[in-house]
Amino acid sequence: FTHIPAGFDFHAGWFVPWIGAAGAVCVGGGVDFNDVVYADTQCYDIAAATFNPPNADLGPLPEPWWGMADMEKEHDGDPQLWIANGIDAVGFLLQRSAYFSLAAGAFAYGPDPAYSVYRVEGDNQLGNIYVVDGSTGGLNPSTLHEQLVQCPDCECRLELDKTGPEWVYSGDVAGYTIVIGNTGELAVTPTLTDVIPAGTVYAGNLSCGGYNCFYDAGDDAVYFYDAIAPYSAVTLTFDVTATAPISTIVVNTATLSYCGRELVDTHEFHVGPLPDLTWEKNVYINGDRMGAPEDGPFTVAPGDTVEIVETLDYTGTLPLFTYIYEDWDGYPVEIANEVHTIGAVGQLPGGIYGWGVTLIPGRGETLTKTFHVTDTGVITIWEWLQPDHWILPYGRDVVLQGPQTAWEKEVYVNDALIGTFPATVVAGDTVEIVDRVWITHTAPVTFTLVETWTESLDLVDWTSGTGSVVATANSLTWEATDVAPDTWHVLTKTFHVLTGTWGTDVITESLWVENADPQPDDWVIQFNYCHYGVTLEPPTDAQSGAPGTTVTYTLRVTNTGNCTDTFDLSPSGGAWPVDLPRSVGPLAGSAGADVEVTVDIPATAADGDDDTVIITAVSQSDGTKSAGSVLTTTAVVTCRAVYLPLVIRNYSP
Structure with a gap:
């Protein structure tokens, strides 16, 4: 073996038939004389009579491992090499298993055995793998045995x-x-x-x-x-x-x-230490106390005056030097003045203001800052309190913002609340739109709502308890000046849908709120305007047939509206039997369908007798929309030749 030249023992060993022309003998893991535990594998190719490089055929074990059971098996057609139990690299008994899958080409963990043993034996009997005996520690042999069963997800997580x-x-x-x-x-x-x-x-x-x-x-x-x-x-x-x-x-x-x-x-x-220090901080807008920073954000407008009053109370036993750092984004405010009872205030690099003060036990110190708001938008005044010996400062931010707008809308068609748009309307429908505007602010507010709509709608009424409303043929303006904040302002409008063929109704609304940044997004309300119509072609048709036969007409029903519709068919005016479908559709707008109408000619009809029937198609969506076709059927009696015999006789005058 080349991967551990000095030798090793207590390793796993398998016969691996898929390596080389005649299979291979492979080893995995083991421990050397210096108690180094290995995870390597190496295989001896029997036909080539040589060792392949370490880990070239099977790759390494999932972790260093020795003293394990080893066995081979096949699971659902997949050859596998198994190990179980043993000891890991730091000397702990392993209560786990692993296997090499030929299909996967690598080792994976298997089910955990029920016992912890090492120097243990494994075997395959009748396709099942078993772990038997082993030492539970030292040289203490056991009589434990168990069967390992394939698990559905053998991954440690x-x-x-x-x-x-x-x-x-x-x-x-x-x-x-x-x-x-x-x-x-x-x-x-x-x-x-x-x-x-x-x-x-x-x-x-x-x-x-x-x-x-x-x-x-x-x-x-x-x-x-x-x-x-x-x-x-x-x-x-x-x-x-x-x-x-x-x-x-x-x-x-x-x-x-x-x-x-x-x-x-x-x-x-x-x-730490964390000093015995409390930091009280209050926000005033135009002289009114609004609360602590945590009660914000606070709404302001250009020209407002914001005061931030901070009080530090220290109950420690030794003087404590404390610093407050301050900054704000975008400079949308200007600092007017700072009043403090003790300490030094100055501007630090980067536009940051700082207040340094040595706190005396039992005495409070106060810092008052006054800001003038010069712009709209969100304003964040960052402040950090950092006493001596604190690694990180403690921050309490004051967030100021312009008036905040909530704009809600309800749309009704024929008194039914609509939740999905575009909704469908037809001529004669009533559309009601309710606008609700809420503006959060510390002072009276001013806003304007402008609404326009297409010519298919007719504004017939409006009501509002706030401001004034001016309406024209296709627009409306709702103006509210210096009205109360923090309450709902409501405008209700009523429209009638006019007769026509517009296809789409659109209402666009814009709301402007003074000093709000950003302004609310526009509303666009869209309706699908349905108009209906039908044609029945040909408008007239005539056929003839012999008494006792049936005549067939083919008519074309076309939906001339822009919405899907179904049409009822009915005959009238005729005396002879007529058969036809009683309805056709649904048909999409501009679509058509053929229908067959049959007329039975009575067997008793005389030559030249006729009958006229009117076929009428009526829209199910709009009963005022209809079309007709006049069908005339004539009986024709066919003339037959009569052949008389010719008699020839011999005649002699």
Whole structure:
């Protein structure tokens, strides 16, 4: 063997018939004299009498492995090479299996055995594979045995999530929580290693819900090693005491090893102290208190005055230097003045303002800033509070914005609320449109709604309790000036659908709100206008036939409207029997269909007798739309030749 020249033992071995002309003997895994565990495979080609390169035929095992059972089998026509149980690279008993699939061309994990053993035997009997005997540790032989059954999804699927605090006082205890989730169909036995991070001391309280976990003082690490059932999770918790200096960032890493794979999750926290400091912050607009930053966003308009009043209360035992940084986007506001009781205020590079103050225990400090709003749009005033020894500042942003508009609309056709557009209307229908406008603002608001429509609609009425409405033949303007904010303003309009052949009705609405940015999107309401019509061709037709026979007419019914329709057919005026379909359709707009009409000529009819019937087609959608065809049938008696005998006799005068 070339891949481990010094030799190795406790490996797997298989006869592999598909390699070379006469098959091959292959080995996999094993351990050498120095306790190095291997995952390599190598095959000896019998016909070629040579070793192929390592891993050239089968590839490596899923992970380093020794002391395993080995066997061959065929599953649904797929030759497979199996291993089960044994020991991994760090000395843990393996309660898992794996197999090489010729169809897949690689090793995959199989079902987890029921027991943990090594130096174990495997065999195939009658197409089934079995694991028997083995040592449960050291040289302790067992009489265990089991059968391994192919599993539907033999893939190890684990997830790792580690959480903890963001801030810890120096000398205080921080708790970690680690969740290991098994999201696959196989039971998996992973190994978790979590070395206690620098700047902390292990503080106990280790728990894992009855699974196997422990703290190793020599390694200063927490370990977990146990089987996790399919579709289940294990939660592991433990504590550490923060001993690092103030301003240290403590980084902790958990590593999960399983099935030859590895997951890593890192968590960090900052070492305080957190000062005994409260930060009260209030927003005033035009002299009225609107609330704390968390109560926003607050609506403003150009010309408004915004005051932000901040109070710092400190109850610590030593003076604490604190800084407030401030910035705002796009400069849509201008700072008018700042009033503060103590400390220095100045502009920092990049347009950022800062307020530095040394807080005295038991005394509050106040900073008042006044802004004048000069533009519309969203305005964010960022502020960060950063006392000494804080690694990251604490931010509380004030968000100002223009008036916010809610514009709702309901559309009714013949008193039925319409939810899907384009809706269908016909001449004579009544369309009602209800507009509701709500504007959130701190002062009276002004808005204008402009509406236009196609000539197929006729505005017959409108009502509104707000503003004024001016209407023309095809447009309407609703104006509201300095009306109340934070309430619904409603406009109701009524239209009649006129007679015509327009095909489409369109209503377009635009709403403009003073100081709103952006303005609301336009509404476009579309209706499909249906008009109906029918022709029946030919308008007249005539045929004849002998008494006792049937005459057939072919008529063409055409839908001359623009919407799908069905047409009723009926005869009238005739005395002779008539047969025809009673309806035709549905027919799409402009489509047509042939129908047959038969007339029975009575056997008693005399030559020249006739009968006239009128066939009428009527629209089912619009009963005023109809067409007719006049059919005249005449009886014809055919003349027959009568042959008399010619008698010849001998005559002599």
